[in-house]
Amino acid sequence: MRAVLQRVRRGSVSVSGRTIAQIDQGVVILLGIGPQDSAEQATYLAEKIANLRIFEDEQGKINRSLLEVEGAAIVVSQFTLYADTRKGRRPSFIDAAPPEVARPLVDLFATELRARGVPTQTGEFGATMLVEIENDGPVTIWFER
Numbered sequence: 350m351r352a353v354l355q356r357v358r359r360g361s362v363s364v365s366g367r368t369i370a371q372i373d374q375g376v377v378i379l380l381g382i383g384p385q386d387s388a389e390q391a392t393y394l395a396e397k398i399a400n401l402r403i404f405e406d407e408q409g410k411i412n413r414s415l416l417e418v419e420g421a422a423i424v425v426s427q428f429t430l431y432a433d434t435r436k437g438r439r440p441s442f443i444d445a446a447p448p449e450v451a452r453p454l455v456d457l458f459a460t461e462l463r464a465r466g467v468p469t470q471t472g473e474f475g476a477t478m479l480v481e482i483e484n485d486g487p488v489t490i491w492f493e494r
Contacts, residue, residue, distance in 0.1 A: 350390045350454070351381040351430040356403050356488035360423050362472040363479040370470035375420035376403075377482050380458060381430025382451035383444060390494045391454050395461030398422075403488055411488075415467055422462055425472035425480055426455045448475060 360377040362370040378398065404413040404420065415422065431445035445451070452474050462469040472478045 350383060350386045350394060350492075350494045352394060352398070352492040353379040353427075353430065354398060354401075354403075354490045354492065355379075355482050356485045358483045358485045359481075360483065361481045362423060362425060362470075363481075364473050364476045369473055370423045372421040372423055372468075372470065374404075374418060374485075375422050375468075376415060377423045377425065377480065379425050379427040379430060379480075380455055381427050382446040382454045383431060384446045384450060386446060386450075386454055388454065388457055391458040392461050394492060394494050395458055395465060397492070399462060399465040399467050401490075403490065416465070421468040421470070422459075423470050423472070424455065424459045424462070425478065426451065426474050 355377050357375060357377050359373050361368055399416055400414045402412050402414050404418045406412040428442055428445040431442060432440035433444055434440050455474060459469050459471050
């Protein structure tokens with residue numbers, strides 16, 4: 350399981366010109382699922398992200414979690430995080446999980462964030478999406494579990 354988290358002032362996801370997710374302060378999480386990934390990994394990653402101290406406190410130090418700042422999340426399924434670019438000029442995506450494996454784990458991850466108190470919206474699995482991210486900081490963190 351791979352995730353790229355960006356701390357945002359605002360973020361949104363649109364499909365065919367229609368906004369389907371929109372937040373202010375929080376995180377946009379691009380989530381890639383591999384074929385061997387599990388529910389345990391999704392649960393672990395949701396717990397880690399909900400409590401990760403990546404927001405500034407009153408002294409300007411990065412010391413507060415998504416939960417502490419009452420931020421929100423958008424989760425976007427992103428199979429391209431498993432791109433293999435070692436050969437040729439066209440990436441291979443054979444290391445990404447097939448949709449029947451990936452979709453339930455993306456849904457579970459979003460559910461686990463919600464269960465921890467993070468208001469969570471999602472992109473549309475398998476759709477071509479326009480993801481707008483106003484990265485705050487910039488803070489971008491890579492996870493691989």
